[in-house]
Amino acid sequence: MNDWLIGLALAFTVATATVAVLTRDPAKQAVVLSALGLGLAVLFAVLQAPDVALSQLAVGTALTPLLILLTVRKISRHRAPDEHDEEQR
């Protein structure tokens, strides 16, 4: 049972990591990264490392994607302000 869970979590992590590498748009990549963080957190939890799982969940799923999204917002506004203005309306 436990081996199956580990295998499943490992497969999910590998799949999301591959998708994260293949995604070109940084905003979408941040969302995929968040899913990857969740997969890693589950993997750490089934491997009996709850402390690492908690860190991974907080940093990998919440903090890193948030910082990436904020950076993308700043940079994309810099590059194409007109597009962004329309979005706000």
Next chain:
Amino acid sequence: MTARARLLLLLAAAAVIAAFFAAACTELPPFGTASHPYGERAVAAALAHRTANVVSSVNFDIRAFDTLGEESMLFGTVLGATLLLRRARDERHHRAEAGRVLPTTRLFGSLLLPVTLVVGVYIVAHGQLSPGGGFQGGVVLATALHLAYVAADHRALRRLRPLTVLDVTDCAAAASFTLVGLATLAAGGAFLQNMLPLGTFNRITSGGTVPLLNAAVGVEVATGLIVLIAHFLDQAVELTDPEEHRKERQ
């Protein structure tokens, strides 16, 4: 360097690493065995210092000096980001407008904000007893505060987050880790040696210096990350570049 040369360099380096990695892996114990030589010694050391969470015992007792380095690294990161993301002379500050939020989002955020804050404090406070600790709880606290931004707007978040106080608290918490180490030196022990009374096993006061260092890291991580996100948010929401003013004026 051409693309072909770069690819060849990558393949050569990858082949060397793959060969040595594969050779090293053959010496590893098999996956998921019952024998954990390092784990058994760490558990014995943690129990000797009456710390229920072995990971916290490793982080804040056995390898406390290691954690000092990690904590300083985070402090340096926050400091560097603050320096880079400060308001430049040619950047304009716009007050963020009050945002419209769906009533369900507002309800969700205002219900969840106090709950997540309590969970964060719990994870920090019970770091020496159960999974979690200063770092994990600190990140939960820092992200929990930003539910105010999700549920309301940037102005509500600003009122919840006195940046000057948080800056000073961050520095004080980062320094207090070293101060605990200096105190153990002054008391005649080694740097960061666990010299305080160890207390009763599985009580919140157990573990000697572990809860102290754990709390210092918790406060440092929480305040440091709030400051870090604040600078990122300011850049994304409130500060604009000179080029944008020109476009706005036209």
